[in-house]
Amino acid sequence: MPLNPETRNKLLKVSTATLCTALFKKGLRNQFIQDVHPLNPHQANMVGEAYTLRYIPAREDLNTIDVFKSPLHPQRLAIEDCPAGSVLVIDSRKNARAASAGSILISRLMKRGVAGIVSDGGFRDSPEIAQLAIPAYHQRPSAPTNLTIHCAIDLNVPIGCGDVAVYPGDIVVGDGEGVVIIPAHLADEIANEAVEMTAFEDFVSEKVLAGQSIVGLYPPTDAANIIAFQQWRIAHQR
Template identity: 40%
Template sequence: MALDAEIVKTLEGVTTATITTVLLKLGLRNTWIRGTKPLAEGQPRIVGPAFTLRFIPAREDLATTASWSAPNSTRAAIEAMPEGCVAVADAFGVTDAGVWGDILCERMVKRNIKAMVTDGVMRDGAGVKASGLPVWSQGQAASPSVASMTFIGWEEPIGCGGVAIFPGDIIVADQDGAVAIPASFLDKVLELAPEQERLEGWVVEQVRAGHPLPGLYPANEENMARYRAYRAEQEAKEGQNG
């Protein structure tokens, strides 16, 4: 399930904004997970395969503190997570009870889990931040999950922030939020996203130099020719320095 280091390195160099643009060009409009914001300032861009977690509305006989010790529990799910994954919790947008808190996050750090992404909220905000686990969520709440949710299981298709996510889909999260790349689209994103990032970087430089946007963004044939000449020049310099 772990991603190749080169794949991770490539996607770490691409913004979620660029990825959503590339996926849109590939026909996928609904990939940005709504309601997920960085819990702490300065969180790095993270990349990893999704390990899915599913909650449903609380039912009194199931959503109890005793359920935390059950074989099918959030605690057991953490032990099933492979190193390098991103835990993605479907909390169906609940914001009055935390998916989980600092102790569980500390365990995830020990198990080398990359991050947590949820359309819900977290408990123990200060402790979660202190754990060092990067988290994307809707914020914080004091109440435990069982106040409003029942944990159902892991590694099944979920809907998080209005996006369908399957186990193994690739999650990229940065300061703009989190995006899900369907596993079957990964190769195309790896092919197209770095070039899209380079092109947009060049466009920004042109705008700063005073060029008008019509014909520049999106680039017409004339400007694409200018861009290709620029890239050829850059590659030649890189070849000389290499």
């Protein structure tokens, strides 16, 4: 089932930290991709369905520069087939010694309307990618071509990315901290919970910055704070 546009809009306005807590409440503890960071932490949030690419170790007799001449090369297919509005998620085996992609391929994703790209390896041309109007997340810069380390092997299959299981169609959300994976069937529920949590956390932050103690406020064990939050929501139309 495609991602509900209303759910997408909600996810664009909440943090990965809040989403992790909402997922924890559902029993999911390991949904935040490890050691992956935004090239441009000031970009807007990234939201989209996962379209996956899997790498295995390259082998010298099979992975020469000539493999890129084939229009059926899996990496090239991923760049041309990843649907608009989706996020390309790459299993690079947490190995950043060679690039998962570079600025030309990621520019092509941007022009095709792809919502973002995530790799648990690295990208080459990272200064140029950081200037593009597409969110990109990786472990660290890596100049060598992917063929020196990686062999693209599978498209749109279950993968591991930064120690998180990612299934095609899962919902990928990125912000200035990193990337979280939401199982597709939970997306609407998690988005609604995160919106509610964000409203309360904004209320709490306002009170704490005004000098109030967190005792009885966070969590709201004092009934007076529950009433104050309800009044705050009305006043702020939240």
